[in-house]
Amino acid sequence: MSARAPSAQPLAHPAASGEQRFAHVACACAGFGRRAVVVAAAVLLAGCAAKVGRAPESTLATPAQWRSVVGPGEGVAAADGSKPVEQEWWRAFNDPALTSLVATALQHNEDLRIARARVEDFHARVAAARAGQQPSLALAASPTRTRTLAYNGVPYDTNVFSAEFQASYEIDIWGRLASATEAAAASYRAEQANADAAALSIAATVANAYLNLRGLDAQLELAIATLKLREESRMLAQRQFEVGYTSRLEWLQAQAEYQTAAEQIPQLQRQIFETENALSLLTGANPGAIARGTALADLTPPPVPAGLPSELLRRRPDIARAEQNIVAANASLQATRDQLLPSFRLTAADGIQSTDFSDFLHTPANLWRISLGLTAPIFEGGRVQAQTDSAAAQRDQAVFGYESTVRNAFAEAENGIGAIYRLREQVVQNDARRETAAETLRIARNRHRNGYASYLEELDAQRTLYSADVARLQLRTRLLTASVDLYRALGGGWQAPTR
Template sequence: MRAGRSCILLLPVLLAACAMAPQPAPESTLQVPGAWRSAAPGSSVVERDWWKTFGDPQLDALVRRALDNNGELRIARARLQEYGARQRIAASAQQPALNLSFAPARARAIGPLGQPVEVTSIVGAVQAAYEVDLSGRVASTVDAARFEALSQEAALDAAALSVAANTASGYLNLLGLDAQLALARATLASRERSLALARHQFEVGYSSRLEMSQAEAELHATAGVVPQLERAIAQQEQALNVLVGASPGPVARGAALLALRVPAPAPGLPSALLRRRPDIAQAERAVAASDASLAAARDQLLPSIRLTASLGLEGASVARLLRSPVQLWSVGGSVLAPLFDAGRLRAQAEIAGTVRDRAIYTYENVVRGAFAETENALAGIDGLRRQLLEAEARRTAAKEVLRVAHNRYANGYASYLEELDAQRNAFSADNTVLQLRASLLGAHVDLYRALGGGWTPAP
């Protein structure tokens, strides 16, 4: 009795000797802005299926195919299943372990009288073991596994957001290239008519060979744009096929570029971004997982208590084992405390502390990057919208210049050089409008990506 009391009195001393001083987290340097620098119009919420706001059913179908069949998302889903199994493995340590054993044996030994004795024994037993989690190490390990699984779930959402945004951007770029190709072909037909007119003017003596040669050179310059755009379209189609997990081939189109709706997502407050972006949720859960791993590593320095029990039957044969067996049982416990390991456990706890600190720094970097991406997207939308207005005004003026220059040349009041210059300016103005329109739509995709795309992770 006195020895038992001594052990109880010595247990707090042993725990204090094994304990390690807490490792405080580094002070945060993250500052969340109160508002965005660039204000964006629009009051609609960020929907999960945000790509539907462009008004193209083909885009919706393409994104859905990508979310179902993308190879990277399949890898992320498999990884999530792996971490779910890891979580179940960690949680199993909180339950007692039961084992069933059956051990038949036959042996020859020297008996008390020096004669050989052959013995047959058959033992069947049920063994149970349970670790008493006084220090909380097992619970911390379970928490770490749970947060790691939640981090992988957020990683899957982040990958899905990236795939959806890349698919939408690629499709919008494809529509932009289609519009530019249609413009190039229409311009090529106009250049052919101009060359025919210049050749006629030369043949009747109203113009020189120089003007006809200029018209021919401009025709070939425009014709060279067509295969360039066709090659870019083919490459963009293959990139989309990779995203949706399809074989190389054409990609079906829906609405034309100029028929797409320009969405108006509301960015909300910067603090709301911390709840919407899955990559921020992933980094936050990684911090929680590393903090729980640190607690488990520190608890490795504390004694562990393990209870065991065994109940079995023994007989010299199967018949005796079933009719009149000998009962065997044992109950016990053990306390294992580290005394000397050359600092290995403390070093492991220090490593876990640095991992936790790195996770915190990574979280802060992810949040800062999210703020920067949102600001860039908002500024891009504002700048591209104003650029597009000016480009459309320039296109209107360039078409009027081309109309006047063509009439002057056709009636002999101006040289072909004047009309040629007007044709180049008109083609450039039209092409600029199409490029800016596609860029503006792409900037909205970037904003949806920066805002988290409607993925709101569970707390």
């Protein structure tokens, strides 16, 4: 897959086609005489004078491989980027509570509902733009009574009863109306992709918040268990001080360590409370408690296969939105430039008229008319050229925005893959660190109880083990959220190949 910008061909008016277009206009206007042809030719020359700058060339290049380094024996499977997007990727965590939260958020989140309402808005705009390419019909009925002066100066009254159907249709010779419709359709598709991006963001945000909540729950459980151990150590130190076995210093140190552990609990409870409220708001509910599912220790991040193709990034809705923005900008530029070309409107009317109401109902006179109108700008002070320049600049912005979006997508995917592998390495080191800390605490506790060391050694070992346990829980949480971030970066998820 080559991540190139969508086709954004320069829309400069081809000078070589001027004579052909002039001949076409001349044929269309032959029934209106030589003057109409001259006017059309003058306007056509004005249209050819509109200048459009070339679209910027894309500088995007697809990386040959991901920068993330895979360790020996890791990620031997290959991914298939041609498979469909895994829509409900959060189910891979096998947590019913998480699945329910995401489903509720996708249905009731206010930001997502606003995004979907915008989609309906842009869908209506497409219908409005398409209506401009269709003929319009109207019914007009007007009973009229007038008083006028005769040739001799005597006023007299006249009644006129009339009714007619009117039809008009603009002949889209240059494709201006079609371009405007295509611009509206591309903007609609971009807004659809924007709603998909909002849904992906909401799902990922909910998943990350829930996983962080489970991490905080685990830390709270650890803090409560640690507080119980600190209480036992404090009571032991107090009894030893009271019988004169140890000094008051060791008892105060045990007391301080107990208070430090106790201080962690309300802090974690506050964070849990705030995270629950944030999750409630994400799901479109009032702040409240959140139902729990699988414990942190039982949550397993999905495996990341090696060889993830960059084609996966085409799943990202923000890239699809950027592509459609280019299409919309190109079509808008075409429609804006074609304002300098003449427009032709076919108008027809058929109706009845009478000066007497009885005759109007029974024997009215039938009246009709048909006309082909030509409207062409002669001089507008450079307004259309300025609008064309503005539309061209907007097209260039869309191209640059597309390139920026693609590069950001590559960076986010790289960061997501790299984060998972580096966090796994940290987990290995943390396991070794915790094992060492646990053994250190066992030895320090035995030395203290046998009178070979002071309580300070055991206290220091307890701190080291608690720090390793907290880091372990935080690493596990970060590994889970890194998987969510990679899902988001890849635009929905990956799928391992079937064996």
